Amino acid sequence: MDGNGTILSNTILSQLDDHRIFGGVVPEIAARAHMDHLDRLIKGAMDEAGLSFADLSGVAATCGPGLIGGVMVGMMAGKAIAAAAGKPFIAVNHLEAHALTPRLSDQSLQFPYLLLLVSGGHTQILVVEDVGVYHRWGTTLDDALGECFDKAAKLMGLPYPGGPNLERAANQCSDLDAALTRFPLPRPMMHRPDCDFSFSGLKTAVRHHVDALPPGELQMSDVAAIAASFQASVRDVVADRCKRAMDQFKKSYPAHTTPTIVVAGGVAANMAVRGALEDLAAAKGFTFVAPPLKLCSDNGAMIAWAGIERLRRGDTSPLNFAARPRWPLDPDAEPKTGAGI
Numbered sequence: 001m002d003g004n005g006t007i008l009s010n011t012i013l014s015q016l017d018d019h020r021i022f023g024g025v026v027p028e029i030a031a032r033a034h035m036d037h038l039d040r041l042i043k044g045a046m047d048e049a050g051l052s053f054a055d056l057s058g059v060a061a062t063c064g065p066g067l068i069g070g071v072m073v074g075m076m077a078g079k080a081i082a083a084a085a086g087k088p089f090i091a092v093n094h095l096e097a098h099a100l101t102p103r104l105s106d107q108s109l110q111f112p113y114l115l116l117l118v119s120g121g122h123t124q125i126l127v128v129e130d131v132g133v134y135h136r137w138g139t140t141l142d143d144a145l146g147e148c149f150d151k152a153a154k155l156m157g158l159p160y161p162g163g164p165n166l167e168r169a170a171n172q173c174s175d176l177d178a179a180l181t182r183f184p185l186p187r188p189m190m191h192r193p194d195c196d197f198s199f200s201g202l203k204t205a206v207r208h209h210v211d212a213l214p215p216g217e218l219q220m221s222d223v224a225a226i227a228a229s230f231q232a233s234v235r236d237v238v239a240d241r242c243k244r245a246m247d248q249f250k251k252s253y254p255a256h257t258t259p260t261i262v263v264a265g266g267v268a269a270n271m272a273v274r275g276a277l278e279d280l281a282a283a284k285g286f287t288f289v290a291p292p293l294k295l296c297s298d299n300g301a302m303i304a305w306a307g308i309e310r311l312r313r314g315d316t317s318p319l320n321f322a323a324r325p326r327w328p329l330d331p332d333a334e335p336k337t338g339a340g341i
């Protein structure tokens with residue numbers, strides 16, 4: 001990426017085929033795949049950009065949070081390049097990279113903004129005050145939204161990774177009203193006086209519907225109807241929780257006359273979620289910003305951009321920076337669920 005945020009190369013090598021038969025990511029396989037392919041990927045990216053390491057102003061690498069094996073491999077490669085080329089190293093928080101990606105795609109986006117971070121491991125509402133300054137207003141008490149999409153999709157017999165396949169199935173439903181009547185699903189946490197989420201009950205309700213279907217192979221029309229009902233629940237819950245956060249934002253930042261709500265993370269690629277926020281923002285007088293679909297799920301460009309945001313502030317990291325399996329954006333927020341939240 002150049003200093004203006006122009007993407008010169010954004011290479012992704014998917015490991016999904018290696019993990020698919022296990023129905024989820026296997027940490028040891030992930031770490032080994034990083035070792036096997038990273039050098040070639042970095043070389044390919046440098047060639048595509050037409051640059052050598054000597055041309056760089058800095059090297060950014062993810063240093064957490066997440067499965068530590070893969071993180072360590074990437075971090076060590078980044079440090080090695082920085083050390084060998086005599087360039088600054090920037091340790092990037094993967095969640096900060098998601099949180100700042102909307103400023104890459106829309107460079108007029110100013111702090112503070114309200115962020116719905118919805119990914120495979122996280123579901124949070126945060127105020128992004130500045131680079132490195134985050135206030136968590138809400139989080140999930142159990143499953144993350146991406147995890148819920150993936151588990152629900154698995155129950156419906158849809159292939160891994162579930163989120164995008166569930167969305168595709170829902171798009172095939174031709175009668176939403178009939179789907180909502182036949183497969184009603186709960187809207188967990190709706191109307192609670194906070195900004196928290198809970199998705200495990202939604203997943204369980206999907207299981208009950210699937211179990212109640214006639215034995216044998218699932219019919220695509222039933223899967224499409226359950227998927228559409230599922231997305232309608234998600235839409236309502238996301239809108240309700242974000243509405244509350246927007247009201248709070250207006251009270252907490254009265255001087256901020258052009259408030260903005262932003263969505264980021266893998267589930268931000270979901271059109272039902274984007275649509276819910278777009279409608280809500282229009283009704284509430286907020287500007288809505290979402291990164292283009294290809295920058296929602298994990299990618300290298302978002303890490304490079306977070307690196308640039310930090311480098312611009314002179315905020316570089318020592319070469320002995322330790323990888324962090326847990327690295328919350330708001331360290332003052334109480335953990336409400338397990339690791340990584």
Ligand code: ATP
Pocket residue numbers: 065066094098118119120121122145146147149150161162163164167265266267268269270271296297298
């Ligand atoms: P985290 O960022 O919390 O560490 P992660 O990096 O594993 O988790 P992301 O790559 O940011 O997660 O997002 C992946 C998640 O997004 C998966 O759960 C995937 O199913 C979900 N997802 C991707 N596209 C869609 C979509 N179109 N609809 C719903 N979910 C989607």
Ligand code: FE
Pocket residue numbers: 094098119120265266297298
């Ligand atoms: Fe992610």
